[in-house]
Structures are given as structure tokens and as C-alpha cells.
Amino acid sequence: MSGEVCGNDDPVERRSPTIYDVAEAAGVSPSTVSRAFSRPGRVNAETAEHIRRVAHDLGYRVNPLARSLPVERTSMLALVVADATNPFHFEIIRGAQDAATKAGYTVLLTDTRESDLLERQALERTLPMVEGIVLASSRMSDSTIRVTAKQRPMVVLNRVVTGVPSVVTDISSGARRAIDHLRELGHDRFTYVAGPEASWTDGMRWRELRAATRGTGPKVRRIGPFPPTLEGGVTAGRALRRAPTGAVIAYNDLLAIGLMGELIGHGHRVPDDLSVIGFDDIFGAQLVTPGLTTVAAPLYQVGSTAVGHLLAVLNGARPQTEAPLVVPTSLIRRRSTGPYGGDPVK
Amino acid sequence: MSGEVCGNDDPVERRSPTIYDVAEAAGVSPSTVSRAFSRPGRVNAETAEHIRRVAHDLGYRVNPLARSLPVERTSMLALVVADATNPFHFEIIRGAQDAATKAGYTVLLTDTRESDLLERQALERTLPMVEGIVLASSRMSDSTIRVTAKQRPMVVLNRVVTGVPSVVTDISSGARRAIDHLRELGHDRFTYVAGPEASWTDGMRWRELRAATRGTGPKVRRIGPFPPTLEGGVTAGRALRRAPTGAVIAYNDLLAIGLMGELIGHGHRVPDDLSVIGFDDIFGAQLVTPGLTTVAAPLYQVGSTAVGHLLAVLNGARPQTEAPLVVPTSLIRRRSTGPYGGDPVK
DNA sequence: CAACATATGGCAACTTCTTGCCGGGCCCGT
DNA sequence: ACGGGCCCGGCAAGAAGTTGCCATATGTTG
Known part of the structure; x- marks a missing residue:
């Protein structure tokens, strides 16, 4: 003592x-x-x-500083997310953090508030201190990303940038699952409620939905874009009320939830008048009434896979730049989808 | 070029x-x-x-490392939260991050998964790299906190540890507001659904609720403790069904939401049979049906105030260890509270 | 017992940047 | 004309570690 x-x-x-x-x-x-x-x-x-x-x-x-200086290993990774309060990112963060901790790494989490300017500044600040970077839902341009990727090993999430390793969810099978589910329920007309145009994921979802319906009977149309938020959902709901439609597939859960609220608030019934499907299975999707049917992705795995790959690269592995790493999706059935019951009330 | x-x-x-x-x-x-x-x-x-x-x-x-070495300033702050996916922490994180960024500091966010062991390990890892620490909802003992506070300037959130600066919400006025609101609606019997025993906030809420009803007519009883999660709320809801009560004030929104779901799922009506109030106004409180009436706190301000104080101390100010910094609370009225309508259906 | 291998500790140089101190040039006042 | 201050650039000593190389001491082998 x-x-x-x-x-x-x-x-x-x-x-x-x-x-x-x-x-x-x-x-x-x-x-x-x-x-x-x-x-x-x-x-x-x-x-x-x-x-x-x-x-x-x-x-x-x-003293970790003094130690890092000669050996050039800081044992830190940067995780840059567009919005840390968007439930979509939670499990990604957790997965990344767990994988990093397990390997003795610390993750530097940065929330860029959906701003590509803030994102670049954050990168500027943290990049020199970290050994690698995970970019979740980056708002920067492909070319900026590629430039940054030259400076440090990097993995991008939910986006494909040629030349940079990436992890994406299996949008194709997710879209198919959503369509199949609705068709089993008797629906054959669909509306895709689009998210931000800048979103790579949005483009892919729309593409895959079309692909999943091509040739066969059902038709899918698209409205939007809308901001991927509750408010965006309300706006979309208003648009939908003016031009009713078959089943709705929304860019993400936030949009779907906002939209349901608006519709229900104006006397429509979900799922009796309208079935709604979202994407992501965020916290909240099970809370709303009715519970939201949604295409879930193992987000935790997305985060941990990304970090895993990053660590592998740091240990000398070749970055996986050819094809993106794909994690599977699944459909969570809740109460917001139901059998086709004729055309919606006007 | x-x-x-x-x-x-x-x-x-x-x-x-x-x-x-x-x-x-x-x-x-x-x-x-x-x-x-x-x-x-x-x-x-x-x-x-x-x-x-x-x-x-x-x-x-x-090279920030090499720069930090001689000057002993890393420009990093640690923000340690018990659960980064708990909506309660979102705005705290944002507030802290904004205040830090504004001052040229980077925050190192760590999620300790409600584990005091993980919390100590995280601190062990990050403490040597940061200039100061913000502890949000720490699960460590007072004495451990005090020991850590000796090594670096520290601010604790939502908790009072003597000798360590802290920022808390105005629980006293929050409790009073909740009670007043319910009494205006005609209620005079209340049940407090308690959160974790280890929670300083829980103790205070219960104390203040009793204080707010002391002497006057209404009576408040307490059930619990329950884990402060949706599942905990379901458990609490079951307990409530067996022993019905007047209006319910829950430790936090998560508990309140879980509890409402359980009750509604079993045929009770909120607010007709039972009024429910939560604390925190998390994302989700406005999503559920009925929307949850809740005591809101300016969480963003909690985070930024904490960082602000930390930076002041780093610049030579004396730490504010006497009284905690208190931020005000307000009541958000939604649909989960309504006029007293006789005793609840059994 | 000589020759060689191995184990273990020390010296000093190195990582990148900061900063106290020194000194040469220049201006100014007297 | 000369001493005293600025201005501004350089030298070198840190900051707290790591590590290549060397010097022992010890052990092993022929």
C-alpha cells in the first residue's frame, strides 16, 4: 500500500x-x-x-501514444456513420465495436449528421489516428471515397464503390421475399416508396423490385424520392392518399412507419385497406400498431464482418475489392401486411 | 501540381x-x-x-500522435455510455459530440453494454488517450468512479457522486409535473413502476414522487424493480394486471411502452382504464399507440453541458463538485393519459 | 578444454513533433 | 558610432516508448 x-x-x-x-x-x-x-x-x-x-x-x-509512435499501430479504427441516432445503425455499431474490441482495437465512432462536409472534416480529423476505416452509409462521392481509401484500408457499408471492399445486404433476395410474401397474400400491384436519390441502396431496391416482378403478372410503380424519416413518411402518406395503390414497399422502416401513421390517421386501415412492408427491422418496427412487416438484415453481422475484413487486411490479407461481401436478409412477418381485400377505399 | x-x-x-x-x-x-x-x-x-x-x-x-506526445494534449474526450442503442442516450451523445467538435476535440464513444466489468475495461483502454471523461449512466460503484476521477477530469451524468461534477435532470420538478398532470385529470392513486435498483435516477424519482404527494391526499405505491427495457415492461404489465391500480408512472419510456403493450394486448384500454406516464421522451414514445405522455429532458443539453464543463476544467476552471448542474424537465402530453374514469376493469 | 550456440540485459538510435535557448542581422536611440 | 532590443531562424533536448545490435554469462558439444 x-x-x-x-x-x-x-x-x-x-x-x-x-x-x-x-x-x-x-x-x-x-x-x-x-x-x-x-x-x-x-x-x-x-x-x-x-x-x-x-x-x-x-x-x-x-502510454499508448508513445507506444504507437514508433510502431505505427494505434489500435484504433474509425467508424463513420451518417446518423448515429438512426436505429438502422445500432447493430452495425455494436457488431463493429464487438469485433474490434475482441481484437484489442478501439473504435472511434463519428456521426456525420448526413452531411458530406462534416463527413470529410471528421475523416480529416480522425484518419491520421486510425489504422483503418469503416464507412457506413457514406454521403461522400465515389471518387472522394476512393481517394480516402488510398490512405488507409477501408470498408464501405451498404454501398458498392468499385475498387473498395464493401459489405452489403442481399437486397435482391430481400426484394424477392417481400414481393413473394405479398403475392401469397393475393396482391399483384405494388408501389415502391423511394428514399433519397443519393442512396445506393435505394437504387438497388428499386432495381431489384422491378427485376423480381419482370415478366410475371404483377406490376410495381415508384413514387418519391422522400427523405428517409418519419416526416418523409408522412409526406409519402399524403401522396398515397391522393393516388391509392396496391401494397406498399417502403425504402426503409422509418418511411413505412411515418406513412402508416398518416394513413391510419386519415381513416385508412392497415392491413385491411393497404399492406405495408419496410426495410431494416429497426427498433420501433415492432412497437407501432400494427407491427411492421419488414425485410430484416443481420446488421450486427454487417458491422462485425466489416471490421473483420479490415483487420484481416491490416494483417496482410488482400482487400476484397472484386465483389462485395453479401449478408443474407429475411422477412419478418408482422401485422402490417394482410390478404388482398379488393381495391383500397378512396 | x-x-x-x-x-x-x-x-x-x-x-x-x-x-x-x-x-x-x-x-x-x-x-x-x-x-x-x-x-x-x-x-x-x-x-x-x-x-x-x-x-x-x-x-x-x-501526425497527431507525435504532436500529442510532447504537449500532453490529445484533443480527445471519452464518452462512456451504458447502452448506446438505448434511445435515451442519443441526444446526449449528439450534444456531447457537437460541443466537443466545436472546440476541436474528438470524442471516443464507448458502449459498455450495461456491464460494469466492460465499463472498467473500456476505461482502462481509453483513459490514457483522453484528456477527460464523461460517464453517462455509469454502472460502476461510487468509489470506483471517484478513483477514476482522480486520474482525469470527469463529469458524471444522471447521477450524483460526491466529489465529482455531475449533470442531472430536474427530477424533482419532473415528478411534480407528472403528478400535477394526473391530478388535474382527476387521478389520486398512483403506482410507480421502478427501474433498476442500482440506478441513482430510479431512487430519486421514487423519492420525489413521494415528496410530491406527501401531506396531500393522493397516495403513491411502488412496484418493481424491473429491467428498464421493453421486456421489463411486459413483466411489469403482468404484475399490474394482477393488482390493478390508479395511474402508472414508469421509471422510463421503454418500461412504459412495454407495459402498455402488455396491458392493451390483454384487453385493457389506455388511457380509459389506465393512464400511463413515462420518463425521457425517447424516439418511439410518439410512435406507439397511444402516444406516450412522458417527462422530457433536454438530453442534448445534458451532453453538451457536460462536455462544456469538462473543457472548462481542462482550461483551468475549478471543477464544479459542490452541487450538480441541473437541467430543467418538461411534460410532453400525448394520448396515454386521460381523465380518471372510475376503477380499472379487473 | 576450446569452440560454438543460446539466453538475457544494456546501449543508443529511432519514431515525429515541440520548445527553450542561442545567435546573427537589423533598427533605433543617444 | 555603438549598445540594446526585436525578429526570426536554427540547434538540440525532450516527450515515452521500441528495437537492432552488441556484450556478457551460461550452457552445450566435440
Whole structure:
């Protein structure tokens, strides 16, 4: 036990001990202390044990800055998300964080508020400190992304940028599942409520929906774009009320929920008059009434896969730039979809 | 314009330039380069301009690690939250991040998954790299917190730890507002659905509810504790069904929402049979049916205030350890509360 | 017992940047 | 004309680690 009594009225600011202090206290040289911690086996077991004990008594902790400087490894990863409060990103963040922690890495999470300017600034700030980058829902241009990817290993999420490794959900099968589900219920006319035009995912969803209906009977039309938020959903709902339609497939759950609320608020019944499907299965999709049927993706896996790949690259693996890594999707059936019951009330 | 053509098939790994490279290219000494960037005015304006131009052409960026080492300023703050996916924390995170960014600081966000072990580990890992710490909803003991607070300036949120600056919401007035609202509606019997025992906030809410009803007519009882989650709410709802009660005030919105769902699912009507009030006004409170009446707190402000105080301390201000900083609360009226309509159906 | 291999600790150089101090040139006052 | 201050650039010593290389001591082999 160390005497912690310090009578002076300056309680803070006792500089933390360095390997030099430990070295002196243990009667060895600084390099030996360094090795005792970072190069086990390189130093005699007893000496190492002794050093560790002394270090512990002194309250020594290695200074990660000083350590990183010579070895060029900060053990930090940047995770840049467009909106940290969008439920869509939660599990991605968790997955990334878990995978990173497991490997001894710390993740630097940055919320860019859907702004490509803020995104670039954040990158500017954090990039020099991290070994790799995960870009979730980036709002930057492909070319900016590619330039950045030259500086550090990078993985982009929910987007495909040629030349940069990416992780995406299986939109194709997701779209098909949604259509199949609705057709089983007897629907054969669909409306896709589009999200932001800048969204790669939005483009793909629309494409795949068309592909999934091509040739066969059912038809899908598209309205939008709308901001991918509750408010956007309300706007979309208004548009829908003016021009009723068959079943609705929305760009994401937020949009779907906002839209349902608007419709229900004006006397329409879901799913009796209108079936609604969203994407993502965010927190909230099970809360609304009726519960939202949605295409779920293993977002946690998206995050952990991304970090896993990043770490592999840092350990010398070749980046997977050819084809994106695809994670599967599944359909969560809730109450917002139901059998086709004739044309919706006007 | 620099010729960027490099024919070799090793596109990565061109070590980034240092002040030495810039110094050589500009024909000055490294220290001058350093000063040109970090000490404006100390060096001749023309020289500085020249250096900056050369640096830019070389693609030089200062290495924050190397910079931090001598000056002992990393420009990073740690924000440790018990659960980053709990909507309660969103605005706190945003507020903190904004305030930090504005001051040129980066925040290192860590999610501890409600585990005090993970929390200690995270702190262990990040503490040496940051200049200050914000602890939101810490699960650690008071004494552990106090020990940690000795190592770095710290602010705790939603909790009062003597000797450590803290920011809390005005629970007292919040509780009073909830009670007043319900009494205006004719209620005079209340049940507090308690959250985790370890929660400082929970204790305070219960205390203030009792204080708000003391002496006057209405009575408040307490059931719990329950985990502060949707599932916890379901459990609480079951308990409530067995022993019906007057109006319900829940520890937080998650609990309130889970509880409403359970009750409504079993034929009770909210608010006709039972009024429900939550705390926090999380995303989701406006989504459920009926919308949840809740005591809101300016969470964004909590986060930014915390960081603001931390930065002040880092700049030499005395930490505010006497009384906690209190931010006001307000009541958001939605549809989950209604006039007293006799005793609830059994 | 000589020759060689291995284990272990130390020296010093290195990572990138900051900063106290020094000194040469220049201006100014007397 | 000369001493005293600025201005501004450079030198070198840190900041806290890592690591290549060398020097022992010890062990092993022929």
C-alpha cells in the first residue's frame, strides 16, 4: 500500500510514471521494462515478474501514444456513420465495436449528421489516428471515397464503390421475399416508396423490385424520392392518399412507419385497406400498431464482418475489392401486411 | 501540381511526409516548419506561406500522435455510455459530440453494454488517450468512479457522486409535473413502476414522487424493480394486471411502452382504464399507440453541458463538485393519459 | 578444454513533433 | 558610432516508448 496522504492543496497533476521510473525502481534498464511488457519471453521470466510487480506498485501504465509512435499501430479504427441516432445503425455499431474490441482495437465512432462536409472534416480529423476505416452509409462521392481509401484500408457499408471492399445486404433476395410474401397474400400491384436519390441502396431496391416482378403478372410503380424519416413518411402518406395503390414497399422502416401513421390517421386501415412492408427491422418496427412487416438484415453481422475484413487486411490479407461481401436478409412477418381485400377505399 | 504517376505495382505504403521532408524541400529547419503550423506569427509571414505551400504540395499532414506526445494534449474526450442503442442516450451523445467538435476535440464513444466489468475495461483502454471523461449512466460503484476521477477530469451524468461534477435532470420538478398532470385529470392513486435498483435516477424519482404527494391526499405505491427495457415492461404489465391500480408512472419510456403493450394486448384500454406516464421522451414514445405522455429532458443539453464543463476544467476552471448542474424537465402530453374514469376493469 | 550456440540485459538510435535557448542581422536611440 | 532590443531562424533536448545490435554469462558439444 502506498502512502497516499498528500497534504498540499494541489491534488492533481502528479505525472504518471514511465518505463524509466519503473526501470530505476526495479534496477534494470528501460529497454528491459519495455520488453517485459511488449515482448514476453524475450526477458527472463523472473525478471519480468519482478518488473511487473514494481510497475504495478508504481501504478505504471503504458502510454499508448508513445507506444504507437514508433510502431505505427494505434489500435484504433474509425467508424463513420451518417446518423448515429438512426436505429438502422445500432447493430452495425455494436457488431463493429464487438469485433474490434475482441481484437484489442478501439473504435472511434463519428456521426456525420448526413452531411458530406462534416463527413470529410471528421475523416480529416480522425484518419491520421486510425489504422483503418469503416464507412457506413457514406454521403461522400465515389471518387472522394476512393481517394480516402488510398490512405488507409477501408470498408464501405451498404454501398458498392468499385475498387473498395464493401459489405452489403442481399437486397435482391430481400426484394424477392417481400414481393413473394405479398403475392401469397393475393396482391399483384405494388408501389415502391423511394428514399433519397443519393442512396445506393435505394437504387438497388428499386432495381431489384422491378427485376423480381419482370415478366410475371404483377406490376410495381415508384413514387418519391422522400427523405428517409418519419416526416418523409408522412409526406409519402399524403401522396398515397391522393393516388391509392396496391401494397406498399417502403425504402426503409422509418418511411413505412411515418406513412402508416398518416394513413391510419386519415381513416385508412392497415392491413385491411393497404399492406405495408419496410426495410431494416429497426427498433420501433415492432412497437407501432400494427407491427411492421419488414425485410430484416443481420446488421450486427454487417458491422462485425466489416471490421473483420479490415483487420484481416491490416494483417496482410488482400482487400476484397472484386465483389462485395453479401449478408443474407429475411422477412419478418408482422401485422402490417394482410390478404388482398379488393381495391383500397378512396 | 505534383506528378502523381507511379508506375510500380506497389500502390500503398508510401510513408507519409514529416516535417523533416517539408523542411528539406523548403530549405528551412524542421523547427521552423513546426512553428509555421503551430505558432503563427512566430515565423516570418512569407516564410510561413512558402512552407505551407511546399507542405501542401508534398501532401503533408501533421501526425497527431507525435504532436500529442510532447504537449500532453490529445484533443480527445471519452464518452462512456451504458447502452448506446438505448434511445435515451442519443441526444446526449449528439450534444456531447457537437460541443466537443466545436472546440476541436474528438470524442471516443464507448458502449459498455450495461456491464460494469466492460465499463472498467473500456476505461482502462481509453483513459490514457483522453484528456477527460464523461460517464453517462455509469454502472460502476461510487468509489470506483471517484478513483477514476482522480486520474482525469470527469463529469458524471444522471447521477450524483460526491466529489465529482455531475449533470442531472430536474427530477424533482419532473415528478411534480407528472403528478400535477394526473391530478388535474382527476387521478389520486398512483403506482410507480421502478427501474433498476442500482440506478441513482430510479431512487430519486421514487423519492420525489413521494415528496410530491406527501401531506396531500393522493397516495403513491411502488412496484418493481424491473429491467428498464421493453421486456421489463411486459413483466411489469403482468404484475399490474394482477393488482390493478390508479395511474402508472414508469421509471422510463421503454418500461412504459412495454407495459402498455402488455396491458392493451390483454384487453385493457389506455388511457380509459389506465393512464400511463413515462420518463425521457425517447424516439418511439410518439410512435406507439397511444402516444406516450412522458417527462422530457433536454438530453442534448445534458451532453453538451457536460462536455462544456469538462473543457472548462481542462482550461483551468475549478471543477464544479459542490452541487450538480441541473437541467430543467418538461411534460410532453400525448394520448396515454386521460381523465380518471372510475376503477380499472379487473 | 576450446569452440560454438543460446539466453538475457544494456546501449543508443529511432519514431515525429515541440520548445527553450542561442545567435546573427537589423533598427533605433543617444 | 555603438549598445540594446526585436525578429526570426536554427540547434538540440525532450516527450515515452521500441528495437537492432552488441556484450556478457551460461550452457552445450566435440
